[in-house]
Structures are given as C-alpha cells and as structure tokens.
Amino acid sequence: xxxxxxxNGEISEVISKMGHTDTIAIGDSGLPIPKExxxxxxxxxxxxxxxxxxxxxxxxxxxxxxxxIASETESNNVxxxxxxxxxxxxxxxxxxxxxxxxxxxxxxKAVIRTGEQTPYSNIILKxxxxx
Numbered sequence: 001x002x003x004x005x006x007x008n009g010e011i012s013e014v015i016s017k018m019g020h021t022d023t024i025a026i027g028d029s030g031l032p033i034p035k036e037x038x039x040x041x042x043x044x045x046x047x048x049x050x051x052x053x054x055x056x057x058x059x060x061x062x063x064x065x066x067x068x069i070a071s072e073t074e075s076n077n078v079x080x081x082x083x084x085x086x087x088x089x090x091x092x093x094x095x096x097x098x099x100x101x102x103x104x105x106x107x108x109k110a111v112i113r114t115g116e117q118t119p120y121s122n123i124i125l126k127x128x129x130x131x
Contacts, residue, residue, distance in 0.1 A: 005061050010040045014110045015062050018127045023108045024062070025124045026054050028116040032102060038110040051116035052083045055123060058112070064091050065128030070098035073120040080121050098122075 006012045014024060027033070028051060029043045042049050067088055073081045074095075085093075096104075104124055105111055114121070 006057055008040070008042070010110075011058065011112060012061065014038070014040070015058070018062070018109055020127060020129045022127045023068075023104070023124050024058070024127070025105055025108045025111040025122065026051060026058060027111055027113055027123075028118065028121040029113060030117070031105075031111065031113065031122050033111045033113065034106045037105055037108055039113060040110050041113045043113050043115040045115055046117050048115045051080060051114050051118075051121035052087070054112060054114045054116075055084070055087055058125065059087060062125060063128040063130050064088065064125045066092040066094060066126040068094045068096055068101060068104060068124040068126070070101050070120050070122060071095040072098050073122075077118055077120045080118060084123060 006015070018024065033039050042054065069084060098120065101122060101124060108124060
C-alpha cells in the first residue's frame, strides 16, 4: 500500500508516465472533455472534491514549468485565481481564452474532473523536469 503522495492510482499513473512538456488538466465539473482525452473523474457531489484541493494534491508529485489558465478566471473567479497564483509560485503563467483552453484539452495526457461548481476553475499544467 502506498504510504505518501497521491493515493489515486489513475492520477499517479499518468504523472509517472509524463515527460518534459507533456500536459495534464484539472477542471471543474462542467468542463467539456474531448472524447479522445483520458478522463479521470473524481466528482462525487457538488464541490467535492474541490478544484483547489485537487490542484494542491497534483502539485505534490508533478514538476510543473508552466501553466495555462483562462484569462476570464481573474475577473470571474477571483478567489480561485488568487489561490492558483499562490500555489504555482514562480511558475510561468500563460493567460489564454477559455475557448483556447478547451481546445488544448485534446492534447493533454488526461483531464482530472473535480466536483467544483464555480466558473473558470480550470488549469492546464505543463510538465517540467526534475534535473
């Protein structure tokens, strides 16, 4: 039995297979996930698990060099926006339209669907290297 880190086998598997510049997304419960992209569905009920707590858990194991968030997040979901900034620290942040973000999902290794039900609670994480 795993002692530390992510306990979710699907998320842990995807992260362990990611290489430099691969991407993974975390989204709210309404984010449309392309049928060709792996869906890791964590949603249980409204807001459980939440977007921020899921992002925190993923950041424990994934080395991130860059993130993509919808520019609409800053004005439409201020609380989540501030928490993203705090969590990613000095990682490069790319602001793109929500439509562009949805278009990038087809190239992600997976999309983690949370129970979050606030608008623009979505992020794409670009993998870095640990050396």
